[in-house]
Amino acid sequence: MTEPAWTYPTADRDDTVEVLHGTSVPDPYRYLEDPDADRTRAFVTAQNAVSEPYLAGLEARAPFLASTTDLLTAAHAGTPWERGGRYFRLANPGELDQDQLLVGDSLDQLLTAPRVLLDPNTFSADGTTALTAARVSPDGALLAYGLSEAGSDWRTVAVRDIATGADLPDRLDWTKWVAPTWLPDSSGFLYWRYPAPGSSTRTATEPGIDTAPETDTALDADALTDAMGAGELVLHRLGTDPADDEVLWTPAERDWMVDPWVSPDGTLLVLTASPGTDSRSTVEVRRISADGGLGPVMTVVGELTDAQTVVHAETGPDGAVLYLRTERDAPRGRLVAVDPDAPEAPWREIVPQHATDVLVDADPAADTFVLVWSRDAAHHLEIRDREGSLRSALELPGDQGPVSVTAVNTRAAGTEVFLGVTSFTREGTAHRLDLTTGQVRELPAPAGRRAPELPATRSERVSAPSADGTPVPMTLLARADLPAGPRPTLLYGYGGFDVPILPSFSALFASWVAAGGVLAVANLRGGGEFGAAWHEAGMGVHKQRVFDDVIGCAEHLIATGVTTAGQLAVHGRSNGGLLVGAAMTQRPELFAAALPTVGVLDMLRFHRFTIGWAWTSEYGDPDDPALFPALLAYSPLHRLIPGTAYPPTLINTGDHDDRVVPAHSLKFGAELQRCQAGPGPVLLRVDTRAGHGMGKPARARAAEYADQLSFAAEHTGLVPDTAS
Template sequence: MNKRLWALAALGWSVMINTGAEAQTLKYPAAPRGEVVDDYFGTRVADPYRWLEDVDSPQTRAWVAAENALSLPYLAALPEREALRQRLGALWNYERYDLPQRKAGKLFYGRNDGLQNQSVLYVDGGDGKPRVLLDPNTLSADGTVALTQYEPSPDAAYLAYATAAAGSDWNEFRVRRVADGVDTDDRLTRIKFSGIAWTRDGKGFFYSRYPLPPAGSTPGTFDELAHQKLYYHRLGTAQAEDLLVAENPAEPQWGWGAEVSDDGRYLIVYVSRGSGNENALWVKDLGTAEAPSLAAPFVKLVDDFEAEYTVLGNRGSTLYVRTSRDAARGRIVAIELGKPAAAEWKTVVPESVDTLQSALMAGDGLVALYMHDATSRLLRYGVDGKAQGEIALPGLGSVPDLPLGGIQLSGQAGDPLLFYAYTSFNQPATNYVYDLSKNSGRVFQPIRLNFDPADYVTEQVFYKSRDGTRIPLFISYKKGLKRNGRNPTLLFGYGGFEISKTPEFSVPNLVFMERGGVYALANLRGGGEYGKAWHEAGTLDRKQNVFDDFAAAAQYLIEQQWTAPAHLAIGGRSNGGLLVGATVNQHPELFAAAFPAVGVMDMLRYHKFTIGWAWAGDYGTAETEAGFRTLYAYSPYHNIRSGVRYPAVLVTTADHDDRVVPGHSFKYAAALQAAVAPDGVPGARPALIRIDVNAGHGAGKPIGKLIEEEADKLAFLLRFTR
């Protein structure tokens, strides 16, 4: 770093922090207050750090360098940091697998031998002798190019795959021959939020892409996203020759997803308009699988956005569809394409008291994944809806999404083998295979652990939120821990976008529990744990329910003597970062430390950046007076108050995060540092920001980077909760 940046790092306020061995002086980098003031429906709102939204400006880059020059040495000097880094590396060093996909007798799966930055993709031709098909670790010197998804062709001759650099959501698609592992000349760009759907003949696939930016501008990480379109790419042709399949110029924010039925007959198109699960459902008859044609018009089975629809498969012209229509917790219906009216749909599996999370056609029937109080259940049904029993899971855990492929269940109609994984707070994701024809299953890819899962305990309890709503809470800890009110505790939450937080394994959480920590996970409203109504109860003008649920979880842990405010920390990522920021503002006295990661912190302007507009279904926007009043009341950036003794805060973000742009965290950190200046807050605790470089929202982050970041966070957590 040059002298100018070191000098900048030395400017600003200082705060005395006792790290145990000696006092350190933190001098926050100077962050000039701008004069920007916006008028929202007669309310004038200052935005003094608007300049930090321009993440590539020289002024912002200098501030970022200065912040890291402050935070990184401080974190490195924390007493247990090096021991924590070594222990994280030791526990992360275990063989693990992504969920297999089976195509044409071949098995495709990701495997990491322990500390590889990225998992390696293998193919097993059926002889039990897997070979490397694609190693992302060879694509960059620092491990920051990740394999984000892949899809074998139906005959397993080709592999279409996507890579992303530095954690970006921007993907590049390529095609590799499975036989020799050599890439073809096919190369597709301008892709975000797209799947890969091969036609049955194996000669091409459907995908979605965004147009190039206007003439004269250069494509960049933070481009505005609009006018996505659905295309068909034929192998061996240039991207410019791809066939346009679907678009709607009048609706620039519509998104397009596609899949092809297993028999190759139908193209299924999902139309979305934001981050919600509700979608329209269109179907195109491709004719024969051997010679598919795009000539037929779309049949618009559903052309509104009132419910969720996912096609599980078909038998002839009958589609089996999972939907939330007239079933807030989900049901499975049969739709005859010759009689597409909703009145003609037949319920195959009715709504139950549990939430239908996903399902697929496998073997000669249906397999449904349900959520019961945020834990998983696997049930079997015939295509006539007749119950065929339950596939037992090992315990209080979940069937997770695994990174490569992003699927929870892997199987095909007519193939009796079903693959799924199981995980819990003390059990890394482990793949199972179940023979549906024999009603028997087994661990498919055993993993060797360097710890004993029996040393750890998970309890599920239920507590009441401020309005009396019953909320689930998982509490995990090492055997022998006493409820004495002094245990270091990390409470984690999310509460949004109908995303369910279920039991999952985490190496950093295990290291924390090894050292006497308690890890608690709250299933807040806004998630999907109890279906659509649960989600909607935490959205728009009901978003305060989520913060109340989180604060009530903290109060429960304190009342039940698990911990006390002096030992309690909270954490959350993305929408969960918003949760942490808002809760700290509303209840600073409850916590000793807080970890808002890649958070949405400026609720008045979030919709103006990259994909932010898509979150309006959950948040609303400040474009309406009602939306402004709601958002302004809890926006983390706008509700920081001078003179308040906040908990110790470690903000984390990344310079290439093009989902929740880093300007959110930059502005929040600058405002918080200004508010805790020691002349106004005697004994103020640190407010630091750690800004990862050459990284994004989190997906695909190399193991090496993860270990360094988690060592910093754990050292900070233990410093302020013991």
């Protein structure tokens, strides 16, 4: 056997052992949890010194880098929205690291001669400052926007005058999660804030942002790793000191968070609250007086039983009415009307639960609701009146297979609806629906460099049996001009947090298929594709079912001749990174390559960092002795066994990831390198000035995807091919 062309850096191991519920758990790499420690910095530098030349030398990297760069730096634009007669959209003429926010005084002006309202590319030389929130006031006069630095979830909120492009003095620091929610009179907005982490301090009353927020000095180890305290919902009145912002809602327990919503007529404030990432929620309503004052709370749904999403609310001559998309007595969702003055009265059903389809969303426009339904993990639309009667069913544009809706932008009294649509084979397109005529037209693409033409593809829906016999659906995608038969295959999944994995364009997916590989996208339990029961079947103590599902999918792909074990790569991000870590440690022989990206890989300590405690509603609490055994049983870090042949593995993380902290990947990579007895490499690729993925510059994403694709190609035998 020839010696490998790489040598792993020496990783210090210490004698740290923690006794958890009577079980001794070694943790020899705990020092890597401190991203600012000298040993951690040295470890990261040494790992990149191994992975960078290896990846750069792969034969497929150059063509994959060309493909992903071409796709990610082409001109593109998001779905428009309207406020106060002005029209807005995010767009990029190509080549820019970050999308610009554009504005026009009419839709035609937005599409043909827009004005750049905000350009994040001017805020940092390296393109890592990202626009992560943009909310326009109801009168269309002001923009509340959030900027994040180097991929962090932390954001600084500022306010811009849309007519002049000048920033107001208002500046709000240490905010996350909730985008600014304007009051109906545009005098202020609600937002979610936290205390400054650790000892870092920042001035809350600095002038408006003229350059990038100086977040680098604040984003030290405390900001990036420490478990966060409880946040609070506050109201900021323009021109006032943020220190005086009125606290509207404080959680009784740390893990509760709230999503605010203001009715279009400005009479009601609706607060939807959940513990952590739990889909189940409570709903509270407060009246808003003519002078912007808030009345007492009226509890509409006070028990944590089912998922509720506010759809619309208004106050008329007969009183107030609140429309909810609810899973109460309807695990696939239904639309109901509730009297907030009499919440215990029977709810009036507007649209009942469907026999098979999932009600994803409902948006008010004119006197109708635009309903988004999911059928077998793809979307279709209906227009229904306020009593639930069907007016029309809309065919969504899709040239090669199923599609999903990425945005429905409406105004409650308006007759135009803007739709964002995407598929596996086509990047997102924007469409305008005229409710008065029923006409749907695709809006023109922005000026700039066009993306390369991709080869025609064929798609197929199949099902794989899981360990308990449950059928697990998958979408298979391949080039139409290539014959069937065993081919290098990339299996992708997520399986958690009620998140549906739907048809969606990805430069990584498109480049793999264009190169001649097969893409398999699995709809695993734990996800939101098929309603509450599908999610609940893969959460908490049932999480192992999700890993059984992806293993069943892998076995099915091999058994049916789509691929072979020597041609199958598995990939996932975040919770999907956990999926990859669990699958490759439980069944290493199934995979020729593994690509865990920003993964949750230490299931015994995930809750001790930043927002990780919010995930206990999904995974279970490691501090609970009843749940600890299940978490220990599948925790990827703790399942690694020395002397085992694991598949070639490329672990990706970012040094500024303050959602899934990089310690997960660093500790897993160090131990996997120690345990690896197989011939394939175990590489750690650590991006600097990058986080969980949000706001990553286009060329940095292209490089990450090229490294992952070329690594997968190297170990599955894919030689990038060009369609004729």
